[in-house]
Amino acid sequence: xxxxxxxxxxxxxxxxxxxxxxxxxxxxxxxxxxxxxxxxxxxxxxxxxxxxxxxxxxxxxxxxxxxxxxxxxxxxxxxxxxxxxxxxxxxxxxxxxxxxxxxxxxxxxxxxxxxxxxxxxxxxxxxxxxxxxxxxxxxxxxxxxxxxxxxxxxxxxxxxxxxxxxxxxxxxxxxxxxxxxxxxxxxxxxxxxxxxxxxxxxxxxxxxxxxxxxxxxxxxxxxxxxxxxxxxxxxxxxxxxxxxxxxxxxxxx
Numbered sequence: 507x508x509x510x511x512x513x514x515x516x517x518x519x520x521x522x523x524x525x526x527x528x529x530x531x532x533x534x535x536x537x538x539x540x541x542x543x544x545x546x547x548x549x550x551x552x553x554x555x556x557x558x559x560x561x562x563x564x565x566x567x568x569x570x571x572x573x574x575x576x577x578x579x580x581x582x583x584x585x586x587x588x589x590x591x592x593x594x595x596x597x598x599x600x601x602x603x604x605x606x607x608x609x610x611x612x613x614x615x616x617x618x619x620x621x622x623x624x625x626x627x628x629x630x631x632x633x634x635x636x637x638x639x640x641x642x643x644x645x646x647x648x649x650x651x652x653x654x655x656x657x658x659x660x661x662x663x664x665x666x667x668x669x670x671x672x673x674x675x676x677x678x679x680x681x682x683x684x685x686x687x688x689x690x691x692x693x694x695x696x697x698x699x700x701x702x703x704x705x706x707x708x709x710x711x712x713x714x715x716x717x718x719x720x721x722x723x724x725x726x727x728x729x730x731x732x733x734x735x736x737x738x739x740x741x742x743x744x745x746x747x748x749x750x751x752x753x754x755x756x757x758x759x
Contacts, residue, residue, distance in 0.1 A: 513735040534623050534715040542718045546695045552635045557642020565650050581640035589704025592633040596620050627716040642687045649683040689751040719744050
């Protein structure tokens with residue numbers, strides 16, 4: 507009789523990991539696993555496209571090194587600090603985001619965004635996108651710097667517009683970097699912890715509305731009652747998701 511198998515079953519029946527009833531009705535909290543996967547589905551495309559867009563925008567601008575440094579600064583900042591910054595940004599009284607809403611005349615929309623159960627996770631996801639966009643931009647900027655300017659100039663002389671140059675020259679040359687950007691972003695999201703902990707504490711916000719797998723590992727391993735078996739299973743779930751992505755990067759030529 508394999509006792510560990512019962513732990514796996516218990517974990518997948520735990521509402522903190524997968525809240526099946528809320529998941530079917532698309533109500534938060536859905537559980538750490540669905541919320542982590544939702545974070546990935548929204549975060550990865552946004553940070554990838556924004557990184558590519560900024561890399562293309564800054565490639566021909568004066569002062570591009572300063573601009574890149576400003577965007578990349580968020581990625582170099584400790585993620586726990588980012589979580590605290592988000593609390594300030596979304597604060598209903600002094601927050602920058604709510605103040606912007608007031609200036610635009612949307613006073614009725616002012617609220618504490620990280621305390622609203624059905625929208626809190628999206629507010630944090632935007633913070634994560636802000637962080638990861640700097641990393642994506644840096645990799646794309648390096649890839650763009652490796653493109654021979656003569657290729658782009660020849661295409662321009664032949665009458666190719668910006669979109670055609672991007673489609674036929676730039677995109678094929680940066681496509682391998684895109685694979686790395688996407689996979690590294692997915693791994694970063696699956697491992698995310700500090701932003702969520704700083705913004706919502708060990709519970710992952712009100713009722714766990716933006717809890718993620720990393721937070722559940724912490725809760726099981728270090729909070730009373732201690733459940734090392736559950737912590738191990740949740741950590742293995744993270745490993746199962748991350749390992750194929752890491753293997754792909756290692757096996758790339």
